[in-house]
Amino acid sequence: METPGGLKIETIHAFCTRVLQAAPFEANVPPRFEVADDLAQDELMRDARRDLLAAAEADPDGPQARALRFMAEHAAQDTFDQIMREALHQRAVFSDAEGRARQPEEIVSGLSAFLGIAPELTAETVRGHFNQELAAVPDLERLIAAFEAGSATRAKAAAAIRLALSEAPGIDPVAACRTGLLTADGNVAQHVRGKGNSALPADLDAALDALAACLIAAIDQLNAIAVRERSAALAVLVTHILAAYRKLKAQRSLLDYDDLIAKARSLLDRVDPAWALYKLDAGIDHILLDEAQDTSEAQWAILRRLAEEFSSGEGARELVRPRTVFVVGDEKQSIYGFQGAAPAHFSEERRLLGRRLSEAGQRFEPISLTTSFRSAPDIMRAVDAVFAPKEHWRGLVFDGGAGPERHDTVRRASIGSVDLWPVSADDAGDKPDAWTAPVDAPERRSGLVKLAARIADVLKRWSEAGRDDIGRPFKPGDVMILLRQRGALFEAIVKALKDREVPVAGRDRLTLADHPAVEDLVALGRTILLPQDDLSLAITLKTPLFGLDDDDLMRLAPERKGSLREAFRQAAESEPRYAAIETRLIELAEEAGRCGPFRFYAGLLGPGGGRNLALARLGPEAGDALDAFLSAALDHERRYGPSLAGFLHHVGAVATQVKRDLSASAGEVRVMT
Structure with a gap:
């Protein structure tokens, strides 16, 4: 509190901005760069998409045009827009550590290795190989004959196998066999295999297993090829957009928020550590990190680099006054997974920091803050009950502990209530005429609309009575409705409250x-x-x-x-x-x-x-x-x-x-x- 000039309380992005501005040459950034806000980033992305379309128009036979045609054939317009938005949001997958767009061939090669197929493997090769394996199945003719002499389902299976063996033009042998033999979940249909008196002899049952095995293997390969081809088309489009986006940023001397983190991390990793720490450590004796559960791996890497000197033993500055790292977080409140944050990082960094400090002979104190100053005991007990089953520990317990910590509250005399409502399901019956309502409006029979109406009715009743169901005085301003995401339910609740003239502040994001x-x-x-x-x-x-x-x-x-x-x-x-x-x-x-x-x-x-x-x-x-x-x-x-x-x-x-x-x-x- 006695720091000259006051404490520096800022976001990780603001801190990285100061670091990069202090050493632009070493960080390989423009000396007078500006940070692109959300509006500027949207503009740049829009211009980058235009660059993609211009490239496709200029070369109709080029990779960009072929990828656009492929995506147009396999995705509706709304689906395509959604895929592109999500892919651009996950741009780290398509970029290297410096933010440069990867080559599409590199992405496809890595994806092929992950899928377990060769990069050059084609669907035609898989189908041809399946035909050879199908013809080589032991006792195949006897199996077909047994099917033909059996039920209608088995006769259909026999016809499918013969169609696959015919090698007729335009016939997909894998699709033909799949239709006649397998269920939607990929298992041999029970009526084909039979049971009891209709069961196949052991040798024919073994032949059916061999046929199913090579069929399922071919299906898996074809699915992998489809994933690879669609991902390859997406990679071509996204990498072109990202390359154009990066070029536009460079032309305008802009860095976006991801650049700030990546460039600062690269600076701390590349330059002479002694120089970097001298530059950064001029005013750092204490690091205080709040909301640690929402810190991404890249952000942890920066903080880890800054704190390394703190645990290097008794340095000259350690003799003057201690240097500390103070981290606060709660795994249950992790909400920034879409930005790379994960509660597991919090747990792992806590373990690593504790080990470094212990090895340096310094003090490490993990402190559990389990006492609430807000909630009533009933609320705390409800939270503990939700996470009591061991299957609910996933995402909260990473070090083999005895389970999530239990909670207490200082407001032991406060009244609390947790109501569990039945699920609001969609009404059964005929769907309304699609022409009578906007296509994006939830239907009145929707469970979301019914839930929103119930919430609004309860609040309307409380507002008119001036008291809630427990008997406490009530005002609409006492209520906060928390949702996991903005969507149809969000809009339905706001609309239902307005329809019932319950004062509502509206949406928190427009x-x-x-x-x-x-x-x-x-x-x-x-x-x-x-x-x-x-x-x-x-x-x-x-x-x-x-x-x-x-x-x-x-x-x-x-x-x-x-x-x-x-x-x-x-x-x-x-x-x-x-x-x-x-x-x-x-x-x-x-x-x-x-x-x-x-x-x-x-x-x-x-x-x-x-x-x-x-x-x-x-x-x-x-x-x-x-x-x-x-x-x-x-x-x-x-x-x-x-x-x-x-x-x-x-x-x-x-x-x-x-x-x-x-x-x-x-x-x-x-x-x-």
Whole structure:
């Protein structure tokens, strides 16, 4: 606490940024690099994908074009987009330690070795080899004859085997035999093998086993080849995108968050350790790491390198004052597995640090913090009960211990309750007409919708009574609903609460372009840029900024002779409401022509009253979206200059995420992940 200048409390990425800025030449980074935020990374990835499409168009017979055609044949559009997003998220698989994209051939070779097949093995080779093995099965003709003389199922199996042996053009022998002999889970069908009086003689049963063995081996090889081919096509696309992404970052002197970790780790591994530690150790006597369970292996490597000197014995500085490493974590709270974090790393690093300190004759104290200052005893007992079965230890116990630690609480007199609700299953019955509802909306018979409705009904009842089921005073702000991920259930809960007029803070994370408040502003901008855009004008007129409704549009739109804007101008000549809106639209168009998008929208939302109108209709959640929209406008102007058209295109093309701080409730239910 008495450190000159105060303690340095920062994220691992901020620390790595300082390290790289202090030694850019040794770290092989641009001297004045900038850190690419999420928005900049999305832009770079979008440009990299464009580079891929340009390469495929320039060379229709090249590897990129062939890979795109292959993926288009084997994946629907939504599935393809999802695969690409996940692959790019797991970019470490496709990159080396320096962040360079691997060669697709290297990836395919390693994948082939993992799958146990030769890189050059083809499906045709497997099918040809299977035909040879099939013909060589002992007593095969007697087995076929026995099948032909048996039941319909066995006759079908015999026909499948003969079809495979025929070597007729276009016949897949493996697929033919699989259809006639095996079940969906890959076992010989019971009606084919038979039992009791219908059982095969021992020699024919052995022949069937031999046939099944070579068939299953061929199926496994074909599956491995399919995995390899699809992964090879994906590797071609992803490595091209990553190479283009890396090139774009270099051109703009940018490093993303993964680069910060990789470059800092490489610096500490490559340069002379004495020099690196001198450079980094100037102000480090103590390392305090919080949320250690969410620290990835690469981040642990950096911290391990920094702490090595701490455990090197009694150095000169050790005689002045001790140097310490203080790490806090909880395996049960590990939620960043998608970033490479794993509770096992926490346990392993604790063991390694303890060994190093013990070997150096220094003190190591593993301390278990098992007493809660928040929860009631019933909650603690419920948690312990969940993890009591040994099969639930996986992911928490890595060193052969006696099981997860049990919990206590200082609030022993507090009342707690854990309710277990029955599973909300989907309703049986006919599905509704697919044309009557949006394709992405959960159906009313969905178990998720029923669960959301039950939660909302309970909170509605408590709100009206002013007390919960235990009898305690209740306010909506007392409730926090935690979910594992954002999805259909998340949206269903928010909607159900709003439908029942239960105060709810909305979502904790928003996609900027998809929020209604932002959609309204974008529609207005498009109307100003292109007055003949009837759809944008119709949307704009119905926004809180102008307040028209469907009845107004039905009066203006169906019988119009020209554009909607022209029809609106004509109606404004006789309708004062429309005349005021027309005047306002002209003023806004003139204002947009005089200034950049930030000043235009800031004036509209502030002095123009647009923010208050949006909040009145859409709720407080809209305020965060509007703030993020203005920040994006200002950032776009700084990067690319004032351009309304460019900014609107940017907002629609980049899926910017807005994180809302719901930690302080304003008397509303909070739904969080």
